[in-house]
Amino acid sequence: MAEPLAAMERLAEPDIGVFSDLPVPDWRSLMAFKRRFTDPVPKAKETAFAEAGIVMVHGTARFVGADALDVGGEVLEADNFVIAAGSKPVPLPIHGADLVASSEDFLNLDDLPRRIVLVGGGYIAMEFAHLAFRASSEVTVLQRGERLLGGFDPDLVDLLVERTHDLPVDIRPGTAVTVVERTESGFRVHADQEGRHLRFDADLVVHAAGRMPNIQGLDLEKAGVRTGKSGVEVDAHLRSVSNPRVFAAGDAAASGMPLTPKASHDAEVIAANILAGEALRRTDYAGMPSVVFSVPPLARVGLLEEEALAQGLLFRVNHAVTDDWFSARRLNETCSGHKVLIEEGSGRILGAHLVGPHADEVINLFALAIRHGIPAKALAETSFAYPTGGSDVSAMV
Known part of the structure; x- marks a missing residue:
């Protein structure tokens, strides 16, 4: 909702004249629209689980031992447990x-x-x-x-x-x-x-x-599971460092950033390790982007300047305010800029930081480059469709 309204605001200036009258949003209708696709999700998930042979047990879970949970008076024992309880407000x-x-x-x-x-x-x-x-x-x-x-x-x-x-x-x-x-x-x-x-x-x-791991009511101490401020303390395979029967994923694990893609990645790592019966797969959060969905959006992937300096890396910084670039001017957006950190010698992209139109999409190109080692020179030499947000990348590196 915010994006189209903001676009209309920017294009309603007298010397642009795309819009003369701006609509007034109807919050109640917007919420009804949202619920049409969010409300069916829990039931759809449960149906999919049932079809896959997964048994759902509803209730408050608490550990009663290293290999047992109590859920509403019913004790469940297992070889492995996965804590994926999400987060709650601090x-x-x-x-x-x-x-x-x-x-x-x-x-x-x-x-x-x-x-x-x-x-x-x-x-x-x-x-x-x-x-x-x-x-x-x-x-x-x-x-x-x-x-x-x-x-x-x-x-x-x-x-x-x-x-x-x-x-x-x-x-x-x-x-x-x-x-x-x-x-x-x-x-x-x-x-x-x-x-x-x-x-x-x-x-x-x-x-x-801010939010915090939602693990306080699980009685993890009874399972010998060690926790810290950021969640369950896990190794690179997402196994509890103090109880090998227990894994933790997403916001519940003290690893990586609290992002939806991180939780999906964690689920894949844990499933692979449990099914294999041994720790074969490690977490790899390289090139995982993060976005603030404001208008315009703000995005980052990789290292901040201070983080790169703390690691002793040698790098150059391409930084510019770009409200005069066509990608911003055509939308009458005055907030636009970038900062890209490029390692000296290797040309490896260490970090990319964007604000402006399409930053939430363009950041994915930098994520791809960081994760797969595509150097800045290769991005600079790539021809992107014009005029798109991606076509700005070559000028950022």
Whole structure:
């Protein structure tokens, strides 16, 4: 929804004239449309499992030993267990945390409130901010740290934050939320910013301050499974380092980034190792891209500059703001840029960072290059269809 609305906004300027009247989004209809393809998924999965001979057991699972689970009073024993419990919001250390809606709550709203405060400054905050603003809400983002989107290139994040300010979305870095309280008209958020007390009134306050592995209720200590802040501690084969019967995948495993492709990769690795009866396959997260689906999107794959420097690598940096490139100008998009890290000597691409139109698709070309060792020179010499986002790649390397 946010993408087409943003495109119409950009092309509705008087000297462009593609659109004169902009549509007003109907949130309730959008949610109904979403549910038409999300609601059938659980049942379809269960049907597919049943057809494959997989038995589904519903209930809360807890380990009662190294090789046994209790699910609603029924004890299940097995040779292997796979923990794929996903993630949940991190606890907010504030008074009134129970009044803060989760990201799941936000995505299930029948009606979108007029005033929304997002607590946090990561993926969830930026994506929800762009979505809610274009659905006619007033949006405020309160981020405890000084920087938003800490896992992405700071120069490109600055471009996206500036673009988001211009919408306008009220972004407040260095602002620590302390209290959320209910009022007659909604909620009041209290926060501290450099010693100043700030107050924000809202109809909805949303948790956007990160997520954590959802493994706390599994009684893993009874199975001798060692865990850390990032999840179950696993080896390169995704087997628990302390109980070889137990594997962990996706957000539940302390390995790789918390991404959907990572979870799919983990599932393949674990299935191969269990079916083989031995640890044959290792994880390989090389070239796995990550995207913030804002408008425009922000993407990365490979190393950040600081990570490459910490590894002692020698590299050159191709960095440019490209709002004057045709791929941006034809869409009247003012937020566009890239940063590509190329190793000296080998020409190997160490990292690629993009913001702008089609960044979410173009990043896949760099992912392919990183994973399969395609050097920058080969990308520069490749002819891509023009005018497409991919046709910009040769100028980025």
